[in-house]
Amino acid sequence: MFKRALVLSGLMLSAAAFAQVKNPGTYLSAGVGDWATFDPAYCYDLLCGEVLMNTLETLVFFDGTSTSKFVPLLAAEVPTKANGGISADGKTYTFKLRKGLKFSDGSPLTAQDVEYSLERQLVASTDSGASVLLAEPLLGTTDPIRKGGKIGYDAIDRAIETRGDDTVIFKLAKPFSPFLSVLATPYFAIYSKNDAVKAGEWSGTARDWEKFNNLPDADSKFIKRPPLGSGPFVLERYDQGKNVVLRRNGNYWRAPAKLERVILQQVPDETTRIQLLRNGDVDSASVTRPQLETVSKLPGIRVVDNLPSLSLNGVFMNRRIDGTGTNYLGSGKLDGRGIPSNFFADKNLRKAFAYSFDYGTYLRDVFQNKARQQNVPIIYGLPAHNSTAPKYQFNKAAAERYFKAAWDGKVWENGFVLPVFYNTGNTNRQRAMEIFKRNIESINPKFKIEVRELQFSQLSAQRRSGQVTMWAGNWSGDYADPHNFIFPFYHSQGTFGSQQRFKNDRLDELIERAAAETELKARTQLYNQIQRIGFDEVVGIPLYQDVGYVAMRDWVKGRVLNPVFAGDYYYTISK
Structure with a gap:
């Protein structure tokens, strides 16, 4: 108790020495969890979802802090009935892709990659993943897809089709108003079909789909690295149980991210996390609510509270x-x-x-x-x-x-x-x-x-x-x-x-x-x-x-706190 009190009292020291921004091109975060996988077919939590959101991309994305409005990301525009992207009966969604999309290795991103990424979710239909969220609108079921079941590969193949290299067509089992919201989640991000197949994943055909249905997590080829994506960052290093290091994507199809690197650290001890934040050695830290008032009084720290x-x-x-x-x-x-x-x-x-x-x-x-x-x-x-x-x-x-x-x-x-x-x-x-x-x-x-x-x-x-x-x-x-x-x-x-x-x-x-x-x-x-x-x-x-609430250094700029998915989108952040 004495040691803890001593540390917390030390937190109140003057921060004049720390006023200068540390590590200006790198964003550092101290959290409490580890990363179980980087495979979209197996990911269903905040930690892996945050990495996917920054290394892969979805067709549409959240509009700032809104929970109901979307902006096009890989798509050229958000489909509506007015622009012809949604059919009159609400059962067909047509997405036109932006021109000039490319993965981080410079290869082109096409409609076939979109089809593969989302069909693989349904083919895999893992116990640990989020496939049922996509199966409900596309296949009309909230049950996982299983070989020998009522719904097989033919239904999956019919649900998502392409026209040329730049158009993707979704055929819903019935009208489903939340469909765009589902597609905006990082679990349904798009990645390279060629990269996945070369890594030993599903071929993208009926020939071997059953072989890849509901495999154990350990069988994924993307446990320790995400598939090849088009996001503003790429995974540079993963130290299991310790750190994830993201590096700016030099081949990004938009303007490059302001940050050169993002380092996500697992720091189980809360006192240590607070000390790192106080010293400016991290830019944000996970803090429990009982400590929030103390942290909010530290010089150079900004707390944003009352987030829905x-x-x-x-x-x-x-x-x-x-x-x-x-x-x-x-x-x-x-x-x-x-x-x-x-x-x-x-x-x-x-x-x-x-x-x-x-x-x-x-x-x-x-x-x-x-x-x-x-x-x-x-x-x-x-x-x-x-x-x-x-x-x-x-x-x-x-x-x-x-x-x-x-x-x-x-x-x-x-x-x-x-x-x-x-x-x-x-x-x-x-x-x-x-x-x-x-x-x-x-x-x-x-x-x-x-x-x-x-x-x-x-x-x-x-x-x-x-x-x-x-x-x-x-x-x-x-x-x-x-x-x-x-x-x-x-x-x-x-x-x-x-x-x-x-x-x-x-x-x-x-x-x-x-x-x-x-x-x-x-x-x-x-x-x-x-x-x-x-x-x-x-x-x-x-x-x-x-x-919800967040604690960060006051030199952090452009952090968009969207309540839909609580992970950080680092493309907008600078220091």
């Missing part, structure tokens, strides 16, 4: 619990010694839980009021977000009224013993469950809540198998569209809908209609209707939206 994060945390209630192999149901009856498997099938009970949570105290004590209460899925920063959407309030009288109505009075009369779960080490989720326990047990002494922890992998497996009763969880957006939140929370085939054994045919139909609707006003009306139904049904209890 595309992440939603909540509590979920299984309506058909599988008691096989666990003791979670106790007696299995409403006799005060357990719960029945369909305990949460009663809407009155779910409402009672929703009114038992002290939202204000939780957000104040855990997040210093920096997080937002959010009880419906379409969070702040997304198109169709409704600032007047309904919210639950902590109301013990209302909770008591609904508890008394639940199960025709049997819940109130007999009581229950209910285990609830959070993943080991997640203190924020632990605190949420403890608030439920304290408040619910204070309403009726016959109510017993047991707060239990499970390792994340174990909790995830039990959620999928339907064994968990009630648990705390999180959804982080894959792309910035309401569908990517409404579907997992409310649709019967979505992540949380299926894990809660919830099905509402009307909601499913409305959700699918909203995804196909291309006009924002009409979509918004549908989503407002969907959220009213979901809120009334208490399809889980969304609790709060995370708020």
Whole structure:
């Protein structure tokens, strides 16, 4: 403790000696994670996605800080119905490529490279990758593609076609409004077909597609280097578990990046990261919120807080619990010694839980009021977000009224013993469950809540198998569209809908209609209707939206903080 206090007090020293910009042509960042792969077919996280975003490129890109507007990148223009890029029925998207595109080795980038890159995502369809995001609009499925399954290579081949060397045509299974948002994510970046084939990857034909379907991560040829891309940087060096070094692409088709190099460092110790930032030895650093106030007071440091994060945390209630192999149901009856498997099938009970949570105290004590209460899925920063959407309030009288109505009075009369779960080490989720326990047990002494922890992998497996009763969880957006939140929370085939054994045919139909609707006003009306139904049904209890922040040296210029994908795009940055 003494050593830590000494270091932190030293952080407050005058920064006059560090006023001059260090390493002016190099951007250095200190983070906490490592890089598991650089293969777009296997990448599905921020760290690898950040490297891909800077070494490869997508057809369209985010427009500054907007979550709903796009600018052309490899494409000559963003397709619309007005310019003929989107067909009248919304099922065909045509992209014309820019002239003069080239990869970092100087070879031309063509429509065939686009076709190969995105078809390889679907062919690979890895358990660890993001292929399902592309399979939903193009193939009409949210399930991975598997050899011997209903959807094979012919469907993949028909979904993406080329005309000449500069035109790519996507044929959607059905209209899908978020399609451009999906294509803007770094997992669907474009790379050289020749480079991939020479490296030993899929040939690009039906001949060997099954051989490359759902291979283990270790079989990828691009674990330690990205495929040949067209981005503003190239990977110069990767020291596994330590550093990624990016070098400016000398063959870039646009004006060259202002930075000569970007060095991403893994620095597990937070005190060390803060010291590096204070000394000017790094330009940005990962800092936990408890240390943010201290860091913000350091001379030469700029903190940008209150950034909307595309992440939603909540509590979920299984309506058909599988008691096989666990003791979670106790007696299995409403006799005060357990719960029945369909305990949460009663809407009155779910409402009672929703009114038992002290939202204000939780957000104040855990997040210093920096997080937002959010009880419906379409969070702040997304198109169709409704600032007047309904919210639950902590109301013990209302909770008591609904508890008394639940199960025709049997819940109130007999009581229950209910285990609830959070993943080991997640203190924020632990605190949420403890608030439920304290408040619910204070309403009726016959109510017993047991707060239990499970390792994340174990909790995830039990959620999928339907064994968990009630648990705390999180959804982080894959792309910035309401569908990517409404579907997992409310649709019967979505992540949380299926894990809660919830099905509402009307909601499913409305959700699918909203995804196909291309006009924002009409979509918004549908989503407002969907959220009213979901809120009334208490399809889980969304609790709060995370708020992001960054800490950097004040000499950093041009850092665009887009909430869609939290990694940095270094092309715009200078010092």
